[in-house]
Every structure is written in structure tokens, then in C-alpha cells.
Amino acid sequence: MNSSKPIVRKSSNSSVDRIYERLKQMAMNYKFRPGEPLNEVELAASFGVSRTPLREVLNRLVAEGLLDFVPRRGFSCRALDTKMIFDLYEVRCGLEMMSAKLATERATDAEVSTLVTLWKTASQKFGELSPLECAQCDERFHEQIATLSRNAELLHSLQAINARAHYLRLISMEKVHYRHNTCDEHQLILKAIQKRNVEAAVNCMSAHVSLRQEQLVEVIKEGIARLYMT
Amino acid sequence: MNSSKPIVRKSSNSSVDRIYERLKQMAMNYKFRPGEPLNEVELAASFGVSRTPLREVLNRLVAEGLLDFVPRRGFSCRALDTKMIFDLYEVRCGLEMMSAKLATERATDAEVSTLVTLWKTASQKFGELSPLECAQCDERFHEQIATLSRNAELLHSLQAINARAHYLRLISMEKVHYRHNTCDEHQLILKAIQKRNVEAAVNCMSAHVSLRQEQLVEVIKEGIARLYMT
DNA sequence: AAATACAAGTTTGTATACAAAAGAGTAAAA
DNA sequence: TTTTACTCTTTTGTATACAAACTTGTATTT
Incomplete structure (x- = not known):
């Protein structure tokens, strides 16, 4: 009998998963200047996704302490304080x-x-x-x-x-x-x-x-x- | 001279801010059974917002370790492991x-x-x-x-x-x-x-x-x- | 009766649209 | 020259729409 459904979760083909690691790497390596606001449309376009999944990732990175967020002013890289x-x-x-x-x-x-x-x-x-x-x-x-x-x-x-x-x-x-x-x-x-x-x-x-x-x-x-x- | 613009940031009138604390309290107090999937439309409706801001909050709570998330299966309260x-x-x-x-x-x-x-x-x-x-x-x-x-x-x-x-x-x-x-x-x-x-x-x-x-x-x-x- | 296949109904994932706020630039007034 | 006011542009915040994935229930086959 051949095995059941493939358990291997191929690195999840969702947009969020695809861009999460890339964006995290960029934040970790300070590819954005601290304080400089990240333009969501621009960033989303560069990843080939819409703003919705991008913002989910950005929020996650804020919670992880890699990005800053100010309401109505958007996301930015954290300062090197x-x-x-x-x-x-x-x-x-x-x-x-x-x-x-x-x-x-x-x-x-x-x-x-x-x-x-x-x-x-x-x-x-x-x-x-x-x-x-x-x-x-x-x-x-x-x-x-x-x-x-x-x-x-x-x-x-x-x-x-x-x-x-x-x-x-x-x-x-x-x-x-x-x-x-x-x-x-x-x-x-x-x-x-x-x-x-x-x-x-x-x-x-x-x-x-x-x-x-x-x-x-x-x-x-x-x-x-x-x-x-x- | 009267003072300049009010600095007091009235608990930010954004949907996200309004529901964040409420949802966090619910998660902290295990108002949802662990593993039981949270229905996004239902939850959003109960807060009177759409799924977009709700999901931003849910993602944040996942990063904070208060919720679980499985792709294509949604969010749920973490088990008491x-x-x-x-x-x-x-x-x-x-x-x-x-x-x-x-x-x-x-x-x-x-x-x-x-x-x-x-x-x-x-x-x-x-x-x-x-x-x-x-x-x-x-x-x-x-x-x-x-x-x-x-x-x-x-x-x-x-x-x-x-x-x-x-x-x-x-x-x-x-x-x-x-x-x-x-x-x-x-x-x-x-x-x-x-x-x-x-x-x-x-x-x-x-x-x-x-x-x-x-x-x-x-x-x-x-x-x-x-x-x-x- | 158990297993399979298929159809209808949910629910998630993401794109898009639009309103409200912030910012930039210009012109008028002190 | 500096300040203020106003308009135009850009950008964020959120609702909505729709497709793809998952579930569930029913019917068909073995």
C-alpha cells in the first residue's frame, strides 16, 4: 500500500510565507534606513503581491521587534538606539x-x-x-x-x-x-x-x-x- | 497663548487599536477553547469591523505567543500544553x-x-x-x-x-x-x-x-x- | 455496509477600491 | 522673510469582492 497524503508541507505557497523570510532578512540587515517610512505600495509591488499580505507580515515583524510602527505614519526600520x-x-x-x-x-x-x-x-x-x-x-x-x-x-x-x-x-x-x-x-x-x-x-x-x-x-x-x- | 495641538494620543481611533486590547484580553483569559478554530467573519462581525484589521491583530497575537496559526486552517487559541x-x-x-x-x-x-x-x-x-x-x-x-x-x-x-x-x-x-x-x-x-x-x-x-x-x-x-x- | 466520487457550502487568502489623514507645494498676508 | 491658508498629491486604514482550498453531505459503486 502506498503512503497516504504527502505530509511534507512544501514551504507553504501562500504569499505571506513567501515574503516573510525575505522581508525579515531585509529588516535584519537594515536594508531600510531607520526611521525612513516604508512605502507599502512600492514594497508590495517589488514583491509582486498586494498590500494585504504585506501588511500582515509587517505587523508580525513589528511584534518581533524588527520594525517600528506609528499609526497613520506607517512602518519603518527600528533605529539603532x-x-x-x-x-x-x-x-x-x-x-x-x-x-x-x-x-x-x-x-x-x-x-x-x-x-x-x-x-x-x-x-x-x-x-x-x-x-x-x-x-x-x-x-x-x-x-x-x-x-x-x-x-x-x-x-x-x-x-x-x-x-x-x-x-x-x-x-x-x-x-x-x-x-x-x-x-x-x-x-x-x-x-x-x-x-x-x-x-x-x-x-x-x-x-x-x-x-x-x-x-x-x-x-x-x-x-x-x-x-x-x- | 493657548497650547499647541493636543499631544494626548486618545487611544488611537483606528479599528486595529480598538480591538487589539479586547482580543488580547480574550486570548489571555482563554475565552476561546484551545484548538477550536476562530471564525474570522463571525469574530469581525462581533467587533463591528471587517476581516482586514481583525487579521492584522490576530497575526500580532500569534507573534506574541497568545494564538496559534496554521495556514489554510486559520487561527486558534494556544493549547495549555x-x-x-x-x-x-x-x-x-x-x-x-x-x-x-x-x-x-x-x-x-x-x-x-x-x-x-x-x-x-x-x-x-x-x-x-x-x-x-x-x-x-x-x-x-x-x-x-x-x-x-x-x-x-x-x-x-x-x-x-x-x-x-x-x-x-x-x-x-x-x-x-x-x-x-x-x-x-x-x-x-x-x-x-x-x-x-x-x-x-x-x-x-x-x-x-x-x-x-x-x-x-x-x-x-x-x-x-x-x-x-x- | 464500506468506500469512493462528486457537488454544495464554508472559510481562508489576496486583490482592489475608496475614504480619510498626512504631507508637499504654492500663493497670499503679516 | 516668515507665517498662514489652501489645494493637490500621496499614503494609510478598512471594507468588499472573488478565487482557491477545505468541509460536509449525498449519491453511487463495489
Whole structure:
């Protein structure tokens, strides 16, 4: 007997689903200048859809913290506000520490081993990767740890924060000295988890995640500058 | 010279704004049975608007974790999934501890004093309040602490979690023995903050927030039962 | 009787239309 | 020159229309 209806949900052919990821990527990478109003008709036309599904996506991105919305004035990219970024990173740090703690307590030995070998090989060619690839690697690493924490809400929160921090993470990965330690620090974190040393894991994660304030200011400055350079 | 244009934004007369709070309240209080599909035309009619603004609100509530959405099957209230609730409370506990720590470090003496006296008087008539009022008091307390943490992102995250946990909090407030300690524990937390004792503040907060698992299971069970009693 | 096929009725997904508000530009007045 | 008033244009907010997908019920076939 052949199998029943195909379960595979082909990336849903709805307009909303098609444009959601694209628009999200654009917002994450600040393809729109902060504050500059997004023209709905123009944007809809560029995606080949009408305003109705576009606005549904825009609303969703507002709720995710990627866009701003002012009634009667429309949608726009969120400003790169220094205080907001600081707050965001502070929350991220707390959640990442929690993630490290729970992963240490809950991951199986096999899961940790897999990650250890995975990142051992990955670190060897880390130097050749583009900044974007480095950023994506880093994001993936942290999501993998969060997955091991066995807490779907925690994973989801961290993913949301990562989306908002993506632009700055990318910039920081272009500075060689930021990128330099990434892999070693990942190894340290994994080793601590492997030894089931919660305190060490949390401390390594904290050290890895928390840029010093001056560095963060530096990166934000660079990010803003880049937005306004033609 | 009379003042310029009224700055007061009268709760924005757009349809979306008008129905957003109402619909959010309904979702928070599980006025819809989980999984039961929300009929858009019916709902829109009941609010006296068309489907377009309604769907914008529904999408927003999905992004906030209050509703579910399945393409071509529509919107529905999220199920009271035990694992999900556990995860949610675990994240909440982490964020509340962070909130207590930061508030201890950053609040002014005056701010803390205000809260201390406010809750000292409030605790005297706490026994006479309805469960709903108790729940709202508790929510307000935690939001006040988060405000003192000076981290807008943290406050926002906690508000989002509180909205999702509201239904269960309300139920737990109906059990007298849960409600009983609320005020005393709030006092303890404030005292620790007042003494600038970070560790004590964090521990008090942790103890206050984290129900034991059996208790949480109990509350969830009650919550589900109540949903399906005519 | 169970299974299949088909038709009618719902409900969602999206385009389009139009009114109301905001913005831009120009001319008149201080 | 600056301010104010007014018109024209653009853009948002929302209702409505309609097609495609899903459901349900009935009839037909095995």
C-alpha cells in the first residue's frame, strides 16, 4: 500500500510565507534606513503581491521587534538606539547563561560529543570563512546549545534576539580580533558542558557573550555609520 | 497663548487599536477553547469591523505567543500544553531573577522606599481582594521591579510572558494558600533590594516565582478542566 | 455496509477600491 | 522673510469582492 497524503508541507505557497523570510532578512540587515517610512505600495509591488499580505507580515515583524510602527505614519526600520542595544545584549547574556546551565544539566553525552567534534573540525577552516558565514556559524552554535537546554521557549526567545542582533554581530565579525577568539571560546564552553561543570559553562558563556561596553559602542557606531554611507 | 495641538494620543481611533486590547484580553483569559478554530467573519462581525484589521491583530497575537496559526486552517487559541508552560515558567524565573538583580543595583533609594510603603499598605487589604485583583496586583509588582531594572527589553519580555501566564496565575490566586504568601514574599524581596543585597534579592525572587512542579501541574490541570466545563 | 466520487457550502487568502489623514507645494498676508 | 491658508498629491486604514482550498453531505459503486 502506498503512503497516504504527502505530509511534507512544501514551504507553504501562500504569499505571506513567501515574503516573510525575505522581508525579515531585509529588516535584519537594515536594508531600510531607520526611521525612513516604508512605502507599502512600492514594497508590495517589488514583491509582486498586494498590500494585504504585506501588511500582515509587517505587523508580525513589528511584534518581533524588527520594525517600528506609528499609526497613520506607517512602518519603518527600528533605529539603532544605543540604550536599546545595551538592554538587548544584557537580556541576551542572561538567557545565554541560562541556556548553558540547562544544557549542561540536560544534554546527553552523545549530543555533547557530536557538537564537540562538529566544532573541532569547523574551527579549522574558520579563518577562511566570510564574515557573514562566521556570524551564521556563531548563531548556529548558540541555537544548538539552546536546543540542548530542552526549553523551546528559551530557544525561541534567543532566536528572536539573535535576529535583532544579527546586523551588529555581522559587523563585529568583520573586525578580525573579534572573530579571532570565537572558536576557541566555543570549545571552552563545550568542554565545560562535557565535564558537567555548570559553573564553568555559565562563566565561559558569559565571558563569550558579553562584549565590553566600549566594544559594543564601537560596533554600534560602525553600524550607524555604515547605514548612512552612500 | 493657548497650547499647541493636543499631544494626548486618545487611544488611537483606528479599528486595529480598538480591538487589539479586547482580543488580547480574550486570548489571555482563554475565552476561546484551545484548538477550536476562530471564525474570522463571525469574530469581525462581533467587533463591528471587517476581516482586514481583525487579521492584522490576530497575526500580532500569534507573534506574541497568545494564538496559534496554521495556514489554510486559520487561527486558534494556544493549547495549555504542560511542557510549554513549564518552559515558560522556567524562562520567567530566569528573567525575574535578572530583574531583581538589576533593580537592586540600579534603583534609587527613593524608588525603593516608594514601593516599600506602597506594598505595606496594599498588603493590609490584600485579603479582601478578588482573585483577579490579586493577580493584577502581583503582575504590577513584578512589572514595577522590572521597571527599576532600567532595562526596557527585560520589562517587555516579562510583560509578554505575564500575558501568556495570566490565565494560570488567576487560577493559582483562587487557591487561598497560594495567595496567602504573596504579600509577605513581596515585602521580603523589597527589603533585600533596599539593603542592596543582590544575592538575597535574587533568592527571594526565585523562591517567590518558582512554584514547585507538582503545584504547577495542579494549576494546569485545573485550568484545562475549567476550559471544558460547560 | 464500506468506500469512493462528486457537488454544495464554508472559510481562508489576496486583490482592489475608496475614504480619510498626512504631507508637499504654492500663493497670499503679516 | 516668515507665517498662514489652501489645494493637490500621496499614503494609510478598512471594507468588499472573488478565487482557491477545505468541509460536509449525498449519491453511487463495489
